[in-house]
Amino acid sequence: MKNILFLTITTIVLFVYTASAQNLTVDGAKKYQTIHGLGVNINPQSWNVNPNAVKTVIDSLITGLGCTSFRLMYDDCDWEARNDNNDPNSYNWAYYDSVYSAPRFTCVWNTAQYLNSRGITDITLSPDGAAPGWMGGTKLKPGVEVEYAEMMASMVYYGQKRRTPAIHFSMLSPINETTCGGGEAPVMTTNQLGTIFSSIATHLIHDGITNVTLVGPDDCDGWPASVHAIITNKITMSKLKFLGGHQYGNSTSTSKGLVDSVKNSAYKDRGVIMTEANEVCNGFKCDGGSYNPDYGFNNYAGPAYKYILQHLNVGVNGIQLWEGYDSRYHHPNRYLTWSFWGIFAVNDTLKPDVYTIRPHYYVFKQLYNFVKPGFQRIDISTSRPNLTVSAFRNPKNGEIIITGKNDSDDPQTIDGILKNLASISTLKYYYTDASHNFSRGADVEVNDQSFSKLIPAFGVFTLVGK
Structure with a gap:
């Protein structure tokens, strides 16, 4: 009984930790304007x-x-x-x-x-x-x-x-x-x-x-x-x-x-x-x-x-x-x-x-380079301060584009979740800052529609996946 109780409490603690760690949500069910x-x-x-x-x-x-x-x-x-x-x-x-x-x-x-x-x-x-x-x-x-x-x-x-x-x-x-x-x-x-x-x-x-x-x-x-x-x-x-x-x-x-x-x-x-x-x-x-x-x-x-x-x-x-x-x-x-x-x-x-x-x-x-005519802006929200983000989806093939600007003088980690979108395994990562010009970084793994990525100070970033 003690073991079962301990396991239950541990599960609850882990669930609360995971939920609180997420600071960015992309929701494909909420759709906005089409890009001309x-x-x-x-x-x-x-x-x-x-x-x-x-x-x-x-x-x-x-x-x-x-x-x-x-x-x-x-x-x-x-x-x-x-x-x-x-x-x-x-x-x-x-x-x-x-x-x-x-x-x-x-x-x-x-x-x-x-x-x-x-x-x-x-x-x-x-x-x-x-x-x-x-x-x-x-x-x-x-x-x-x-x-x-x-x-x-x-x-x-x-x-x-x-x-x-x-x-x-x-x-x-x-x-x-x-x-x-x-x-x-x-x-x-x-x-x-x-x-x-x-x-x-x-x-x-x-x-x-x-x-x-x-x-x-x-x-x-x-x-x-x-x-x-x-x-x-x-x-x-x-x-x-x-x-x-x-x-x-x-x-x-x-x-x-x-x-x-x-x-x-x-x-x-x-x-x-x-x-x-x-x-x-x-x-x-x-x-x-x-x-x-x-x-x-x-x-x-x-x-x-x-x-x-x-x-x-x-x-x-x-x-x-x-x-x-x-x-x-x-x-x-x-x-x-x-x-x-x-x-x-x-x-x-x-x-x-x-x-x-x-x-x-x-x-x-x-x-x-990524968002083209016919793409639709979809909902994205973040609790991160000094972070401006937008998200788009290609209705023809389901590709999603997440892009943003870190206005902080410190790197910021985004812990994101993808909701109401087709399953994605990886996101391609591109970034630009004072020292890098449209550089390709390592792909970002997506597990159960969740991902994490450190964004450089003052950096512009784009994540692409389908």
Whole structure:
């Protein structure tokens, strides 16, 4: 009797110890958003400077980093230097053909065509900057909204139906950060923005453009009013699948706000893409031709990874990091300036023919290399402090991805359990920190759906299994 009692007590003690030791749970029964795509912003204007260098970087972004989504940002929005005609519902192709066949646009088409040749069609065209002078330049004049919309719609039509070969792209972002003071888009009222979006949607419908949708508002802190102007218009929403937003630094106010806007709308089947996101680069001075004093893992790339996981954890469907490679824009200063946010750094601004990998490349490979379009985010929770984690599942083959960022200056052991998932025997382990770049570690054994792994201080990690 004593032996039986001792065995029972021992069993209870062991059970309590095992349960309390678990500090991370992945639950496949709790499913969230489907991933649309993970990628970057790139500047197609660099193609006109050195196309071979751009091709090399694009190849690395696709096959190395794992990007599936590209946002092509180029300036300005002033290419219709004079009104093509007096009818905003009729394209003057004698005029527009000359505009869209000029070098200013051939770089856009050539970049998109090269992406197409690499199997990429999740491409957003995102012109930014000032409107033509006759439309108001940095502040849109009242009454020209339909002309601005015609200009944007004509670009889509040309790329889809007049150019040979046709360019395959999926979204148009017609306005970029209109509430930021005119540096990156003409300032306009929310009524003007709403009119532009609905007018472009009308053009797309009339023109039979079925494979291109709108995305927006891609705005600054004034996004709530812009979203309201978009999401309350039935015509606009018939041609919009995703709201788009921008967020830099350690905040999810915009991403969560956009997700909530969808949930509280009549269009609950729509999604959200963070069309610009990253850690802040040198107080935004990287926009103005200044380098970041520290592009390293601990102070820049590592924190950025945490922030992107936070956006995914509030429910966004896609991420487009700012940006793929260093390049030159007219924004935000209204004169040509280098932007030094790139995952790939330009070696010589006077001769931009060589680009070098920055730490962001290895860090975001921990996510982009594994999580692909169609994957679904599943529930993950942890009691570990200073640990940000996300989990995803491939519905086609049951593969699971567990990834996270240890924000502690000490290593942390995760003792995990997999619930409501197919049996897994091992997890492949990858990690990046200040001393290791996307390194493969020893496989992690899984016993009865439980596993344990020590994560290095400040490290980014990914566990993969099926």
